[in-house]
Amino acid sequence: MREITLIQNNIFIYASVQFIYFFVVVMALWIAATNYENNLAFAMSFLLLSIFIVCIHHTYNNLAGLKLTAIGSAPVFMGEYAEVELLLSSSKTRMRDALRLGWSSDHLVTTSLIDTAQVRLRVPVQATRRGWFNPDRLTIDTVYPLGIIRAVSYIDLDVQILVYPQPVCLASWQARTGEGRDGDVLTARHGHEEFSSLQEYQAGDPLKHVAWKQLARERGMLVKTYGDYISQKLWLDWDQFPMLAMEARLSTLCYWALQLDKKNEYYGLRIPGTVIEPCGGAAHLQKVLTALALYGAEV
Secondary structure, rough: OEEEEOOOHHHHHEEEOHHHHHHHHHHHHHHHHHHHHOOOHHHHHHHOOOOOHHHHHHHHHHHHEEEEEEEEEOOOEOEEEEEEEEEEEEEEOOEEEEEEEEEOOOOEEEEEOOOOOEEEEEEEEEEOOOEEEEOOOOOEEOOOOOOOEEEEEEEOOOOOEEEEEEOOOOOOOOOOEEOOOOEEEOOOOOOOOOOEEEEOOOOOOOHHHOOOHHHHOOOOOOOEEEOOOOOOOOEEHHHHOOOOOOHHHHHHHHHHHHHHHOOOOOEEEEEOOOOEEEEHHHHHHHHHHHHHOOOOOOO
16 A cells, blocks of 8 residues: 655646636737726736636645555456545645546546545556556646646556456367366266166166165165266366467466356366466455466566
8 A cells, every 4th residue: 555645746737728718818908908008907917817826826735735545456357447446635624626536538537525534536547467567657636726727746656456367268178177086076877986876777787786685675676886986176277278379378268267167166277387276266266367367477
């Protein structure tokens, strides 16, 4: 969590687009007053210039003393918009109006501090890179009160957003099962290891599987069926997609991890340097997606 207080060193003052119209009006009044020696026009010109100077002070003070705190953001997939939660607060009780924040001019969030000393807000930013994504500098500005002066600050909150690969199915996936009894299931009639059940005798069944004790008790001709344990734990394996480039493999593995999670399957992940044992649930999915997000990414 990073905190930054806006002070004189990081606040810049610019003339806004509306200032051009304001300046034209002042100059027109000044020229008219000079040509016609009109004292009222001179007074109006001086009044507007005074308003301009006072506006600089008020616009600056609308930002000065504000404190921005980055709280964090939930992980997103590459290409999506992350919502970074920020805390905007002021140590002074005066009103702060028409504050705009954003990483992009197309997605600005407007807020005010009127009856409160702090406000929480979520500012969207597009995740353009997989792994730990640090957005550019956040822009906070205001044109309060008249719109002719713009006070702006560009601040780096050192926000870290975890960005998963974009889930895209670029290749088909075939299940690769693991080994072991934990979570395995028993086949019905085609195994040889474990007793499964008693079933009615059918032509062709081996006589050695006939349940003679049951026959002696006049319970009918029954045969013993046996089964083998087959693992239902699935593996998402890096080597299953040799034809794909790195980012394409990660996107494909991400897609199939989401599909298996929707079906409540137990699955594991094998990528170079990382093996995650088969499991299920939201925590396991997040662990898999995090491994895919950070694979080969700059920290």
